[in-house]
Amino acid sequence: MRKQKQQWAGWGPAGGEQAQQHYLVEPRYLAGGGDLRHVTEYLRASGWKDKSKTGGPVVFESPDKSVRLGYDPFTQPGGWTLSGRQTPVQGAWHATLSRQTPVEIVAGVTDALTRPRSAHAPNVWAPLEAQGWQMEQGRHVTVRSADGDAVVRWHQSGHGHGHWWAGARNEHGKVWEAFFTPTTPMHLVEAFSTALADPQPVMRPLGRVPPSQRxxxxxxxxxxxxxxxxxxxxxxxxxxxxxxxxxxxxxxARTGPGARPYAAKAGRPR
Known part of the structure; x- marks a missing residue:
C-alpha cells in the first residue's frame, strides 16, 4: 500500500475543530465497503421509504413501490440486494452486490434508480473501455481493468441465456462480486460500470482501509x-x-401535456 500525505482542501474555516485522519483510496473497486449512509440517505432524500425494522436488515422501497433495496449484514454471504417487480414495460429483475462492494459503486446503481432514464441507448462497455479496460474475446464477453484486479462479464450459458457478473480481487483473493439478472434494465448496468470505472479515489476513515498492496x-x-x-x-x-x-x-398534470397555459385567447379583429 503506497501512502502519501497532504492537507485536505476544506470547505471553510476550522472553527477550532480537531481534524481527523482519512485516506483517499484508489482504485476505488478495492477500497472496501464504506459507509452505508452514502447509499441510504440519498435514497431517503429522493423520497424512498425506509421499511427497515429495528435490529433487522436495511430495507428501502421506491416511491412507486416498484423497486426494493435491501442490505443484510447478518447472513452469509450477505450484502446488497435490488429487486424490481414486473411492470407493463419491464420484466421482473434482481441484482446482488456482496458486502465489500464499495458504496460508491453501489450508489452508481441506486442513484440511477432515482433519475429518469436517458434517451440514449445504454452501453455497458463504453465507460470501461474509456478508462483503458481491455476486452477479452471468448465464450463470454469480458472486460478487465488495466491492473487485472476487476472484471465485468456478460456470462452466456449453453441454453442461450446469460447474466451480468462483475467482481474484484486483490492478493488475498476475492474481495466482492456483483450479479445482475438478464432482465435488469440496461441503464442500471451501465450506471454500475460507470461508477466502477470512475478513476476518482474514494475516502475511507482511519481503520477502514483494506490491508492490501494493490x-x-x-x-x-x-x-x-x-x-x-x-x-x-x-x-x-x-x-x-x-x-x-x-x-x-x-x-x-394541471396543464396537460399539450397545453399552453400562458397563451392569449384568440379574438376576432375589430
Missing part, C-alpha cells in the same frame, strides 16, 4: 464539519432533483 492511499486531514458538508451537499442534490421532478409533474 491499493494506493493518500493521507488527508478532514474536519468533521467538512465531511458533514460534503455529505449534506449530496443529500441536498437529491432533494433538489426530487423537488424539481415533483414540481414538473404537478405542473404537467
Amino acid at each position: 491499493i494506493r492511499t493518500t493521507s488527508v486531514s478532514v474536519r468533521p464539519s467538512e465531511l458533514s458538508a460534503w455529505q449534506q451537499a449530496r443529500i441536498n442534490a437529491a432533494r433538489a432533483a426530487t423537488w424539481a421532478r415533483s414540481s414538473f409533474a404537478t405542473t404537467r
Whole structure:
C-alpha cells in the first residue's frame, strides 16, 4: 500500500475543530465497503421509504413501490440486494452486490434508480473501455481493468441465456462480486460500470482501509464539519432533483401535456 500525505482542501474555516485522519483510496473497486449512509440517505432524500425494522436488515422501497433495496449484514454471504417487480414495460429483475462492494459503486446503481432514464441507448462497455479496460474475446464477453484486479462479464450459458457478473480481487483473493439478472434494465448496468470505472479515489476513515498492496492511499486531514458538508451537499442534490421532478409533474398534470397555459385567447379583429 503506497501512502502519501497532504492537507485536505476544506470547505471553510476550522472553527477550532480537531481534524481527523482519512485516506483517499484508489482504485476505488478495492477500497472496501464504506459507509452505508452514502447509499441510504440519498435514497431517503429522493423520497424512498425506509421499511427497515429495528435490529433487522436495511430495507428501502421506491416511491412507486416498484423497486426494493435491501442490505443484510447478518447472513452469509450477505450484502446488497435490488429487486424490481414486473411492470407493463419491464420484466421482473434482481441484482446482488456482496458486502465489500464499495458504496460508491453501489450508489452508481441506486442513484440511477432515482433519475429518469436517458434517451440514449445504454452501453455497458463504453465507460470501461474509456478508462483503458481491455476486452477479452471468448465464450463470454469480458472486460478487465488495466491492473487485472476487476472484471465485468456478460456470462452466456449453453441454453442461450446469460447474466451480468462483475467482481474484484486483490492478493488475498476475492474481495466482492456483483450479479445482475438478464432482465435488469440496461441503464442500471451501465450506471454500475460507470461508477466502477470512475478513476476518482474514494475516502475511507482511519481503520477502514483494506490491508492490501494493490491499493494506493493518500493521507488527508478532514474536519468533521467538512465531511458533514460534503455529505449534506449530496443529500441536498437529491432533494433538489426530487423537488424539481415533483414540481414538473404537478405542473404537467394541471396543464396537460399539450397545453399552453400562458397563451392569449384568440379574438376576432375589430
